[in-house]
Amino acid sequence: MPQTPPPPSHWLDHPRNVQLLWRGFLVVLALTVAAELAVQLNPHFGIEGIFAFHAWFGFAACAAMIVFAKGLAMLLKRADTYYDGRRDD
Helix, strand or coil: CCCCCCCCCCHHHCHHHHHHHHHHHHHHHHHHHHHHHHCCCCCCCHHHHCCCHHHHHHHHHHHHHHHHHHHHHHHHCCCCCCCCCCCCC
């Protein structure tokens, strides 16, 4: 019986590449927040004048979307066997 070749490895399967991506994302985030020092802000509301407000607001909005999606998934999910053995003839 011939042996089947192993499936090709994806570049994201290697922990070193994932670690490099995380570090790269953190560097970009830090540079983006630091760039706020060089930009003249014109806040419409007082809270917008806080340093790195937009970064924190974006993080909070993303976290809120994740929590909402998890709650919605608990409400809408079905059992793994939902369609097994059921026929609507």
